[in-house]
Amino acid sequence: MKYVSTRGTAPVLNFEQAMLSGLARDGGLYVPETIPTLSHAQIAALAGKSYEDIAFAVMRPFVGDTFTDDEFAAIIARAYAGFSHTARAPLVQLGPNHHLLELFHGPTLAFKDFAMQLIGQMFQHSLARQGTRVTIVGATSGDTGSAAIEAFRGLDAVDVFILFPKGRVSDVQRRQMTTPIEKNVHALALEGDFDDCQARLKDMFNDLEFRDSVRLAGVNSINWARVLAQVVYYFTAALSLGAPHRQISFTVPTGNFGDIYAGSIARQMGLPIERLVVATNQNDILHRALSTGAYVTDALHASISPSMDIQVSSNFERALFDASGRDPVAVCAMMQALRDQRGFTIAPEPLAVLRALYASGRVSEAETLATIRDIYDTTGELLCPHSAIGVKVAEDSLGREPMVTLATAHPAKFPTAVAQATGQHPPLPARMADLFDRTERMRDVPNDLSALQTLIRERIAL
Numbered sequence: 241m242k243y244v245s246t247r248g249t250a251p252v253l254n255f256e257q258a259m260l261s262g263l264a265r266d267g268g269l270y271v272p273e274t275i276p277t278l279s280h281a282q283i284a285a286l287a288g289k290s291y292e293d294i295a296f297a298v299m300r301p302f303v304g305d306t307f308t309d310d311e312f313a314a315i316i317a318r319a320y321a322g323f324s325h326t327a328r329a330p331l332v333q334l335g336p337n338h339h340l341l342e343l344f345h346g347p348t349l350a351f352k353d354f355a356m357q358l359i360g361q362m363f364q365h366s367l368a369r370q371g372t373r374v375t376i377v378g379a380t381s382g383d384t385g386s387a388a389i390e391a392f393r394g395l396d397a398v399d400v401f402i403l404f405p406k407g408r409v410s411d412v413q414r415r416q417m418t419t420p421i422e423k424n425v426h427a428l429a430l431e432g433d434f435d436d437c438q439a440r441l442k443d444m445f446n447d448l449e450f451r452d453s454v455r456l457a458g459v460n461s462i463n464w465a466r467v468l469a470q471v472v473y474y475f476t477a478a479l480s481l482g483a484p485h486r487q488i489s490f491t492v493p494t495g496n497f498g499d500i501y502a503g504s505i506a507r508q509m510g511l512p513i514e515r516l517v518v519a520t521n522q523n524d525i526l527h528r529a530l531s532t533g534a535y536v537t538d539a540l541h542a543s544i545s546p547s548m549d550i551q552v553s554s555n556f557e558r559a560l561f562d563a564s565g566r567d568p569v570a571v572c573a574m575m576q577a578l579r580d581q582r583g584f585t586i587a588p589e590p591l592a593v594l595r596a597l598y599a600s601g602r603v604s605e606a607e608t609l610a611t612i613r614d615i616y617d618t619t620g621e622l623l624c625p626h627s628a629i630g631v632k633v634a635e636d637s638l639g640r641e642p643m644v645t646l647a648t649a650h651p652a653k654f655p656t657a658v659a660q661a662t663g664q665h666p667p668l669p670a671r672m673a674d675l676f677d678r679t680e681r682m683r684d685v686p687n688d689l690s691a692l693q694t695l696i697r698e699r700i701a702l
């Protein structure tokens with residue numbers, strides 16, 4: 241299996257190289273040269289199997305010869321052993337034709353654990369074999385950072401630096417990043433918003449001298465391996481509801497477009513997905529782009545669903561690449577316009593391709609709170625604000641096929657909004673009940689590339 245860049249000029253890599261590098265050297269994102277497919281019979285044969293077995297069947301063709309079958313099965317087993325639910329991604333019914341896919345039973349209570357725990361195991365295996373070290377730098381709106389730190393804390397071959405927007409993550413998110421005691425963990429509070437964090441991260445990758453000298457590795461959702469891990473639960477959920485013998489739709493609370501893009505890969509692999517519905521908060525660039533064709537950045541608004549407070553959706557580049565017939569020249573032109581003019585208009589043909597697959601909706605703060613309250617009253621289920629945005633958009637777009645809404649975080653990760661809506665204070669699971677008693681350790685950093693590079697060089701030299 242070979243991986244090519246959406247911008248067409250970076251070297252073609254194998255799975256391991258694409259995983260360890262993250263962003264392509266031409267600024268693009270790696271995608272498989274071709275998407276492997278599973279036949280109707282192969283998908284049907286997965287019904288009733290464990291999460292781990294389905295994960296193996298779905299991901300194996302993408303991994304190539306990076307791992308043997310036995311190694312890969314062991315990696316998967318270790319990755320999901322720390323989840324607190326044996327189904328890993330259980331489904332809960334909300335209404336006659338509406339189901340919630342609970343993706344928050346991992347160690348840091350958000351869906352990011354599905355990919356990050358797997359990547360942690362894969363990195364460890366590869367780096368031990370190669371005898372090398374890497375410096376992982378990640379940008380986070382809250383959940384990626386905590387999941388990455390949890391996955392990489394204490395690993396010998398890795399230093400992990402996480403940039404998060406100062407004052408814009410929830411207390412639980414921040415504490416999950418700042419309380420681990422391992423020396424290889426560095427939580428950095430950046431003066432700016434998430435887009436600033438993501439922009440500085442991209443700058444570091446595009447500074448090839450820096451990138452090579454610190455052996456920079458990226459674990460943001462630009463990393464193909466993360467997208468791949470997320471393809472699995474589209475299969476487990478759809479199989480539980482009768483696929484491949486019927487069509488299933490999914491609604492996905494969306495920020496960086498990684499999670500929903502994984503759904504489009506599942507569909508390309510042969511899973512009968514009818515619609516993928518993008519749910520956004522008031523930071524609605526994706527909803528506007530799909531509605532009008534104009535992908536134009538706007539000011540970022542802080543919301544009660546901070547993990548979706550994003551304007552530049554990195555993984556949308558992969559969707560644009562697919563929709564434009566995998567044309568890197570077209571992608572480069574759009575990304576150039578995004579840099580120079582803050583946006584671009586999607587040409588009619590790719591827009592039609594995108595609209596055939598993706599629907600979208602946008603939810604206000606008041607509607608988010610009302611949905612948390614309503615679902616609690618009618619089902620007893622407490623939703624985090626991100627999941628509530630998904631549920632609201634899904635309810636507005638129910639069709640005849642079963643709808644699955646992805647519940648992306650545990651309500652206890654965002655207790656303020658949940659309490660405001662319902663009067664209930666969702667408790668943290670027992671295994672992290674002492675989170676607020678632990679000592680925090682973090683460093684304030686300016687929104688400045690060279691200051692960040694100096695700090696990283698100093699820390700890894702220690």
Ligand SMILES: *Cc1c(COP(=O)(O)O)cnc(C)c1O
Binds near residue numbers: 495496648
């Ligand atoms: C990251 C995150 C999202 C957005 O996912 P993307 O893959 O960036 O679109 C939504 N909800 C929660 C809770 C998250 O942590």
